[in-house]
Amino acid sequence: MRALQRTHRPILLALATAISVLIAPAGLPSAPPEDSPARKSVEELIQSSGGTVSLAFHSIDNEQELYLHEEERYDDSNALRLPIMIELYAEAAEGELRLTDPLPVHDGVRVTPDATPYHMDRRADPTVTRAVGKTRTLGELCEDMITHNSDFATNLLLERLTLPRVLGRIETLGAEGMEIGAAFPNRDLNHTTTRAVFMLLWNLATEQAVSSDASKEMVGLLARSSLHASPTPPPAPLPSPARPPRPTTPGSSALNDAVIIYGAHSFVLVAQVRGLKDPGASAELISKISKLLNDSI
Helix, strand or coil: CEEECCCCCCCCCCCCCCCCECCCCCCCCCCCCEECCCHHHHHHHHHHHCCEEEEEEEECCCCEEEEECCCCECCCHHHHHHHHHHHHHHHHHCCCCCCCCEEECCCCECCCCCCCCECCCCCCCHHHHCCCCCEEEHHHHHHHHHHCCCHHHHHHHHHHHCHHHHHHHHHHCCCCCCECCCCCCCCCCCECEHHHHHHHHHHHHCCCCCEHHHHHHHHHHHHCCCCCCCCCCCCCCCCCCCCCCCECCCCCCCEEEEEEECCCCCEEEEEEEECCCCHHHHHHHHHHHHHHHHHHC
């Protein structure tokens, strides 16, 4: 997941200057957008590819949308870290905590009240595990969680914030279909849909997740994430996905991408491709879909 800045008018993502708490309820705007004119072309492209695609697309100007099989399962555990990040920033905005607050780093994390201690693989999270017995700030752990996909940091934050509060945040942001029921990783109890991921990104992109400045800061974190291997930007002026998506589950043929595009045509797109053996073909399909949708705005 990531965000691209527009070429001609840079957007400050990480610097906050003032807090402006949102009063209107989170979610999609009330005025109904039109179905994307690219629907037929997208459907024909998918059919000719031989794969199956679930996607959720909405232009930030609220003029167009396109949904295809959006309630299908979206196989990317990293997307499940989004509501934890948002809950952290929400509690900071409410004054319940500060991002600079220290948190003791300990093994044997308990996420659910009846769960046995969850012991982390120290080889998998070297940065955080080196701090066992010491402290890291909540902001540092959030950075580890988002930019390095650290399960250890995720579980420490989930324990601190509590599972009920994170689940409540998911509901508040309209991301029904996302479920978190255990420490990470747990593919059976932690899962989501394409639409649920889209709703969280939409709230971030439209600066409704917490406040305008907090939303920008969180998008900045996503822009620095290592969810994708290559940092190669797209050729101007096409704001297509910047880096080829990758399989998120070992042995899975699913490829997915979740992007916030800022540019002449700004939009949120969450897409997953299944059924194609060649990951490169899946990545190319998502890129072509993105171009069709971009060109239709």
